Amino acid sequence: MFPNHADPLVTAPAETAILAMLLAESPLSRVELARRTGLSSTAVTKAARPLIDDGYLHELPPERTAPGAGRPANPLTVTSGREFFAGVKISADTLYGTVCDLRARMRTTIHRPLGERDPDSVSALLIDLVAELLDTRPEFRERTRHLGIAVSGDVDRAAGRVRYSVLPGWRDVPLAKAIAGATGLNVTVENDVKALTVTEHWFGEGIGTEYFALVTIGAGIGSGLVVNGRLIAGAYGVAGEMGHIGIDPAGPRCHCGQTGCVEAIASSDAILAAVRGATGREDLDFDGAVLLARGGNPAAREVFARAGRAIGTGIATLVSLLGPERVVVTGEGLDTYDLFGAHIKDAYEAHCFKAAAKCPLTLRPLPWEEWARSAAVIGIQALFP
Ligand SMILES: [Zn+2]
Structure with missing residues (x-):
């Protein structure tokens, strides 16, 4: 039954x-x-x-x-194939979808570029993508009843609403209701970094830990926290936003309105802006800034070093407050780890309070499909109260 x-x-x-x-x-x-x-x-x-x-x-x-x-x-x-779970990650330009089994193993993956990025267009494409995923095999269609959706930004999981996302026009979108109505699935929407944190906690580096943190670096700086074995959202749903810890009152202005946030110094956009400013090369794109730093340009190298120190200081703050057993660092920012990794580690060790510094940082490169998998894991979580 x-x-x-x-x-x-x-x-x-x-x-x-x-x-x-x-x-x-x-x-x-x-x-x-x-x-x-x-x-x-x-x-x-x-x-x-x-x-x-x-x-x-x-x-x-x-x-x-x-x-x-x-x-x-x-x-x-x-029995892995007893039930399947669909997961879709909405990124800035692509939908990544997967069907996972009960043990969170990906059985199929599909991705589709986003055209229009307003809520209605993305929802329509997402509904098509889910249909395509479930049609891959008859048992997916028969035995899938949960869909998880992961999206960056401020997500009200309980209400199934995306309160804010960087995608255009995404303000207070009742995404779960709309997709559930069209697919007949039970839909859970979660912030993408929180979904990834749950996945690493249940199926990855965090297995068995009571206190665990995951940090993503790249276009944004995000983090998810597990306390007493459970992901925490905090009273206002935004607990653990390491990217917006202010670490330099004289630092650059952040898009959140504050000054000197980790993200305002260490996101890929912030790094690019700082390299352009330091070198006068307004023509540079991010890859160009990376090449310049790898080529030994001192100003570009210092920008990456400063970003690394900001990330390391931010992680140390999390670790000193929370005392996790381990921290996983992931995200596309790992591609430039050669430029700021040593600075992350140095700042982390310099700023951790006493025994907290015993907490190891584990680097975990994750391909995009893993974000879709983490959305499916949010569906697996729906099996539990
Ligand atoms: Zn900020």
Whole structure:
């Protein structure tokens, strides 16, 4: 029986705990599940039963155990293809779509360039893209009921609205309702960096951590925070905006209205503007600025160094406040890591408070499809209360 459309698959705490653990790390024995979740073996067996009956979990053949070690154990594993999840990332110029299985593995990907970028045009293209994704295989159409959409900007996930995005005309757009109506899917909209943070926390570098942070560098500087095992949005939905921590009162003006934000110094646009200003080369584009710095131009190199110091100081502020076990640094800005990586690390170490500096920075280059995958993971999250 297929569960009701929008209801969570699991509601009891024990079911929630074991399904979440098995999605990230299958297979696991009931004994191991009990040890890791703190549940009794009886509670694990009881919680697993309905998930096995519904086809979400299955038992593997018994593992060989040492002679005299008692009854052999049948490890439990997720039935990956029991349900599929569509995900679409809306970027400034392209829609990236994917269908993932229960373990967040991408089964197919499609991308389409955006023409007009107003909400109605993007929505129409997105609806077509989802139809195309689901038509790739009959089982996608049969077994997909959740769609996640990731978009940059200020997103009210609970209300399914994009309050603000850099795309033209995107002010308070009721995106989830419009797309759900057209596709028949249960739609969740999330900020793209938060979606990526959830994905890294559940399926990547952050597995098993209670405190975790992800920082994106590139066109914008973004960050997502996990506290007590959960992504935090904060009282106003914008917790963890590392890009807008003010680090230099004498720094450049930021598009947010403040002065000296990390993003105003270290975004790719900010770097380009500063290289143009420092060299008098108004004709440069970003690639040109990179080439100039790699060629040894001192003014261009100093601009990248300053950007690296800004990013490192911003991450140190996050780490000193939050004490995460690890921080993942990602985004297209990693392409120029050779120019500012050492400065990021130096500023990070110089500004972290005491033991907080033990927190490692992990670099994680992510292709664009990974952003679509993170949107699908937001759909997987809808299985949980
Ligand atoms: Zn700002």
